[in-house]
Every structure is written in C-alpha cells, then in structure tokens.
Amino acid sequence: MTSKLRYKALVLALLAMTSLPRPLHGAELDGKFTSLFESRQNRDGTREAVLDNYLRLDLDKLFVTPLSLHAYGKYGTELNNGPDSTDIYHLYAQYRTFQGETDLKLGRFPLESHRFLTLDGAYLTMRPEGRIGAAIYAGQPRYLEFYPEQIQNRFRDTGDYLAGGKLFLQGVEGARANVYYSREGKDGTVYREIVGAGGGKDFRFNLLSSEVKMSADGSLDYNTDQAAIDKLTARLFFAFDKKLRLLMQADRYDIRDDYPADRQLIISLLSTGREDRIFYTLTYDLSTNFSVYQGSVFTGLRMPDGVWQNGTIVRGGVTVNFIKPAGLDLDAGVYRFESFLAKASGVSATLKWRPLRLWTTQAGVEAVLYDAPFRSNKTAKTVSAEVGYSPVSRLKLAFFAEQSDNPEFKSDFRTGLRLDYNFGFATGSPGLSGPRKEVRQ
Amino acid sequence: MKHTVIRLSVLIILIFVAAGCARFVYRTPAQNFKHGVHKEILTKMDYECLDCHKFLKIKGRSFKGALEESEIGLYPRKVICHFCHVDTETRVGSSPYQCATCHDDLYAIRPETHVREWKKFHAVDAKNDRQSCTACHKEWFCSDCHTRRDTVQSVMHPKPYRSFHYVEAQIDPAGCSACHTSSFCTDCHSGKKRRYN
Numbered sequence: 001m002t003s004k005l006r007y008k009a010l011v012l013a014l015l016a017m018t019s020l021p022r023p024l025h026g027a028e029l030d031g032k033f034t035s036l037f038e039s040r041q042n043r044d045g046t047r048e049a050v051l052d053n054y055l056r057l058d059l060d061k062l063f064v065t066p067l068s069l070h071a072y073g074k075y076g077t078e079l080n081n082g083p084d085s086t087d088i089y090h091l092y093a094q095y096r097t098f099q100g101e102t103d104l105k106l107g108r109f110p111l112e113s114h115r116f117l118t119l120d121g122a123y124l125t126m127r128p129e130g131r132i133g134a135a136i137y138a139g140q141p142r143y144l145e146f147y148p149e150q151i152q153n154r155f156r157d158t159g160d161y162l163a164g165g166k167l168f169l170q171g172v173e174g175a176r177a178n179v180y181y182s183r184e185g186k187d188g189t190v191y192r193e194i195v196g197a198g199g200g201k202d203f204r205f206n207l208l209s210s211e212v213k214m215s216a217d218g219s220l221d222y223n224t225d226q227a228a229i230d231k232l233t234a235r236l237f238f239a240f241d242k243k244l245r246l247l248m249q250a251d252r253y254d255i256r257d258d259y260p261a262d263r264q265l266i267i268s269l270l271s272t273g274r275e276d277r278i279f280y281t282l283t284y285d286l287s288t289n290f291s292v293y294q295g296s297v298f299t300g301l302r303m304p305d306g307v308w309q310n311g312t313i314v315r316g317g318v319t320v321n322f323i324k325p326a327g328l329d330l331d332a333g334v335y336r337f338e339s340f341l342a343k344a345s346g347v348s349a350t351l352k353w354r355p356l357r358l359w360t361t362q363a364g365v366e367a368v369l370y371d372a373p374f375r376s377n378k379t380a381k382t383v384s385a386e387v388g389y390s391p392v393s394r395l396k397l398a399f400f401a402e403q404s405d406n407p408e409f410k411s412d413f414r415t416g417l418r419l420d421y422n423f424g425f426a427t428g429s430p431g432l433s434g435p436r437k438e439v440r441q
Numbered sequence: 442m443k444h445t446v447i448r449l450s451v452l453i454i455l456i457f458v459a460a461g462c463a464r465f466v467y468r469t470p471a472q473n474f475k476h477g478v479h480k481e482i483l484t485k486m487d488y489e490c491l492d493c494h495k496f497l498k499i500k501g502r503s504f505k506g507a508l509e510e511s512e513i514g515l516y517p518r519k520v521i522c523h524f525c526h527v528d529t530e531t532r533v534g535s536s537p538y539q540c541a542t543c544h545d546d547l548y549a550i551r552p553e554t555h556v557r558e559w560k561k562f563h564a565v566d567a568k569n570d571r572q573s574c575t576a577c578h579k580e581w582f583c584s585d586c587h588t589r590r591d592t593v594q595s596v597m598h599p600k601p602y603r604s605f606h607y608v609e610a611q612i613d614p615a616g617c618s619a620c621h622t623s624s625f626c627t628d629c630h631s632g633k634k635r636r637y638n
Contacts, residue, residue: 070580072584109580143624237553259622293557301611346601
C-alpha cells in the first residue's frame with residue numbers, strides 16, 4: 001500500500017471513530033497529536049521544508065470493557081515536491097480481562113524479549129490464581145531502516161520469525177523472577193536461540209538512623225544454539241536517607257549471532273561480540289532545589305585479533321530545580337569519552353524558564369572537543385532556543401531555532417514550529433470522563 | 442499531491458481540535474475520573490458510592506459556589522485511589538498513565554530508581570518485571586524512544602553527537618546495540634543514504 005493510500009485509510013478510520021460514537025458507546029479515547037514544520041539544510045546546500053505529523057491513540061472499552069485499540073504512527077512529507085512517508089510504530093488490539101488474568105495482543109506492538117524490537121504477531125499472557133503466570137508470543141520482527149530520504153525511516157519486512165515465552169512469578173511484593181525462551185530465525189536458519197532466567201529482590205532497613213532502600217536484580221541469557229552465555233547482568237540500587245542514590249550495573253556480553261549482515265548487532269560489527277562493562281550513577285540531593293550527579297562507564301572489548309581494548313566514559317553535573325518558586329530548571333554538566341583510538345570532551349547546559357503561566361522558554365548549548373586519528377582537535381557545537389505558548393495544559397505551540405556547527409558536516413541552521421495536542425474524551429456518555437492533562441514523564 | 446497532503450493534514454487537525462474543544466476547559470480530578478472503568482470491579486467487590494464519597498454540608502449561597510464545594514466534598518482524595526492502586530497491602534491493580542488524573546507533575550512522583558541516567562539501567566526491569574513499568578507507562582512510552590527517529594525530540598543523543606558517535610561506539614558497542622542494528626551504521630556510512638545534512 002502506498003503512503004498516500006495508507007494516509008487516506010488512516011484519515012477515514014479517524015473520521016469513523018470520531019463521527020460515529022453510537023457503536024463505540026462508552027469507549028474512551030486518549031491520544032496525542034504532534035505536528036512539526038521544519039526548515040533545514042541538505043548536504044548539497046539546498047534547504048528543505050518538512051512537515052512531520054505524529055498521532056498516538058489509545059481507545060479503551062471498545063464495544064466491551066476488556067477490548068482496546070492502540071495506535072501510534074507518523075506521516076511526514078517534504079513540502080517542495082519531495083517524498084512522503086507513512087509509518088506505523090504500533091497498531092494492535094488488546095483483550096485484557098480484569099487484572100490481566102487473560103491478556104491478548106494482536107497486531108504490531110513493541111516487545112522486550114532477549115532484546116527490544118517491534119513484532120507483528122500475537123502475545124498472550126495468562127495470570128491465573130497462584131504465584132506463577134505464563135506468556136507466549138510469535139510473529140515477525142520488524143527492523144527500522146533508513147531510506148534514501150531522511151524522512152523515510154520505515155520498518156522492513158525480512159521474513160524472519162520470532163517466537164518465545166516465559167513463566168514468571170506474580171503476586172509477591174518486592175520480588176520478581178522469570179524464566180524465558182526465545183528463538184529467532186528464518187526458514188531453517190536459527191539466528192539466535194536464548195534460554196534465560198532473571199529475578200530481583202527489594203530490601204528496606206535502617207542504617208545510622210536513616211532509611212535505606214536496596215534492590216538487587218540480575219539476568220542470564222544462554223545461547224543454546226551456540227552453547228555460550230550470551231549476556232549476564234547484575235544490577236544494584238542503593239538509596240540512603242532519601243538523598244543519596246546509587247545505581248550500579250555490571251554486564252558481560254558474548255554475543256554469537258547468525259544474523260545476516262544487514263541486521264547483525266553492532267557489538268558484533270565492532271568487536272568479536274565479547275564486552276565486559278561496569279557502569280554507575282551516583283546522585284546526591286544537596287537540598288530540595290540542588291542535586292549533583294556523577295556517572296562512569298568502564299568497558300573492555302575483545303577485538304578480532306584477540307587483544308582486549310579498554311574504554312571509559314565519565315560524566316558529572318548539577319541540576320537546579322526552582323520550578324515551583326520561579327519556574328526555573330537548569331541542567332549543566334561535563335563529560336569525557338576515551339576509547340582506544342579517540343577522545344572527546346564536552347560541556348552541556350539546558351535552561352528552562354516559565355516566566356508566565358502561558359509561556360515557556362528554553363535555551364541550550366552543547367560543545368564538544370574531540371581528537372581522533374585523521375581528525376585531530378575539532379570542535380562541534382550546537383546552540384538552541386525555544387519559545388512555547390500553552391493556553392491550556394494540553395496544548396502547546398512552540399517556535400524553535402537551532403544552530404549546529406559540526407566539522408564533519410555542514411553548518412546547519414534549523415527553524416521550526418511544533419504543535420503538541422493531548423486529547424481525551426468519552427465517545428459515549430459525556431461527563432464521566434475528561435481529557436488527560438499534559439504530563440511530564 | 443502536495444495540496445492533497447496539506448488538505449488532509451488540516452482535516453486531521455480540525456477533527457481533533459473539534460473533538461477536543463467540547464471539553465477545552467480545565468477538568469478537575471473528579472471530572473477526569475473514569476467511573477465507567479471502575480463500575481464493574483466496584484460492584485464485584487461490593488463497594489458502595491459512600492465508601493469513596495462523603496456528604497458535605499454546602500455553605501455556598503450561589504450555584505457556582507455550591508457546585509465547587511460539592512465537587513471538593515465528593516472528591517475522594519488520595520487515600521481512596523491509592524488504596525486500590527498504590528498501597529502494598531491493599532493494591533488490586535495498576536493504573537497506567539492515570540496518575541495524571543490527580544498528579545500534575547509525574548516527574549515529582551517518579552520512583553527513586555529513576556535517577557538522571559535511568560535510561561541506561563531500565564532494561565533489567567523491562568525484562569524481569571514489565572508490570573512495574575506498565576503500572577505507570579503505556580506501550581507508546583517504549584516506542585517513543587526505541588522506534589521513533591526524528592528531529593522533533595532528542596531523547597537520547599545531543600545534536601553534536603553525530604560528530605563523535607564513533608568514540609562511544611568504540612567504547613561500548615553493546616550500548617548502541619540496545620536500539621540499533623548494524624544497518625543503522627551501514628545505511629549512512631555507505632554514503633548513498635540520508636539527504637539531510
């Protein structure tokens with residue numbers, strides 16, 4: 001189906017949903033519409049004007065209480081006789097009984113199995129009485145791919161299949177556990193077959209007269225096809241006195257996939273698939289308005305010649321939150337990346353200010369100095385500003401401008417207008433439901 | 442083609458503006474509450490109206506004042522919502538994306554684990570305890586970062602990142618693999634794709 005036809009079908013579906021409330025009596029609609037007009041520079045120096053529209057819909061209680069429909073898609077076009085593009089990020093019907101005792105999804109939906117992907121298929125979860133629940137799924141994974149024009153980022157049909165399932169612990173407060181299986185391949189070839197287990201536990205106690213919260217989580221993925229541990233993860237969370245918070249994680253990867261070259265994992269492309277990684281983030285609230293943070297990533301990579309190469313990322317900064325008293329929010333930080341071949345050091349700052357209830361302003365700056373073989377000592381920087389008008393919490397119109405100077409690319413001055421509209425209403429009985437307020441997630 | 446696209450875009454905007462205008466006013470938490478969704482379970486669990494709502498003596502003399510007082514009086518407040526959706530001992534179920542019924546700023550009520558770099562750590566929970574995610578988030582929240590690629594929102598990388606992305610790729614390619622496959626590299630580095638600067 002062409003983009004134009006898909007777009008027309010989408011419009012017709014929307015018209016039907018909004019103009020025929022009778023068959024949907026009692027159904028409740030929530031959604032968000034985002035429209036962006038942007039003028040930007042191409043590689044050849046010409047400019048293009050792009051209109052991108054995003055629509056997200058959640059239609060609950062469709063015909064019967066457990067049935068719902070969820071959609072999220074994009075329509076973009078280049079206004080100067082350029083290409084257009086339609087994409088559906090997810091579109092699925094869900095039948096979910098009370099508390100998800102039976103939960104069936106049919107269509108295209110995001111899936112977290114041995115990795116995150118989008119699946120065209122079915123996912124059934126059963127949560128019977130007792131401590132054990134079960135889920136199974138099957139379908140075709142979708143891969144996002146760039147097409148020759150920037151606005152065309154579409155899912156590609158590869159003919160692959162993915163199937164799997166899991167058993168999980170339910171109804172135990174502060175504890176989680178599951179065992180899972182997944183198999184991905186095409187025809188007789190298995191790209192990845194994973195058997196895994198994961199779990200975690202929360203702890204709460206007092207230390208030095210202060211409350212301490214801890215949680216420990218982990219998972220193990222075993223590649224049965226390759227007879228090797230695919231990924232091993234351990235994570236620890238520690239919160240002391242509601243001011244100090246530490247998140248720390250250690251991963252070991254030994255990815256041995258048999259994907260075709262075009263959808264191989266990046267870790268397999270840039271190493272032998274073997275990586276050890278430790279990373280943490282430490283946050284301390286100096287007061288209700290000031291916080292400082294510091295985080296690091298330490299990695300070791302095994303290269304095709306068998307040599308291990310190390311890398312480090314270090315970040316740190318401060319967040320200032322005066323939103324309630326002065327409408328002011330500041331985030332400023334520094335970072336440094338060091339790989340075995342190159343280095344990059346940067347600073348970033350974002351200031352948001354809401355001087356009046358209806359108006360929001362935002363300014364940001366980011367500058368990076370990087371040094372790599374054949375690219376020594378170059379600086380990239382971006383300066384941006386945005387003014388927004390929000391007559392009601394659910395509607396926001398913003399004008400933005402951004403200047404980017406990247407030595408590897410052309411300098412780019414980008415301007416645009418963005419409309420965000422959150423809506424929600426009951427198609428049936430008025431007064432029992434209202435629109436969702438725009439929220440900050 | 443161009444005019445058709447613009448006309449259709451305008452039509453979509455008009456549909457939703459028209460649909461939303463009917464309630465284009467501030468809605469109180471009580472108005473936002475979805476009685477229909479709760480009817481079945483409340484009946485099943487033998488809860489009566491007065492278990493959540495209480496009577497209040499109306500002092501206002503004007504209709505508007507009386508309405509406001511009535512609204513405040515009938516509003517069940519935090520303890521009622523949290524009894525079924527939050528409190529550990531009495532919780533019967535999650536209520537994804539409904540926290541905004543009362544909470545204006547979800548950032549203020551985020552879990553303690555959701556620190557500044559939480560994005561790097563969230564995969565363990567998504568895998569082991571997806572229900573803890575869906576207690577607050579709907580599926581589109583995943584798609585927003587993992588699937589959607591555009592210049593409208595910068596959810597992961599700052600703009601200058603293009604210039605030095607290879608440094609992080611050399612340090613932590615497993616981190617790239619969380620969202621991208623190798624075609625994401627080769628599509629650009631082959632030199633024949635992407636027109637936009």
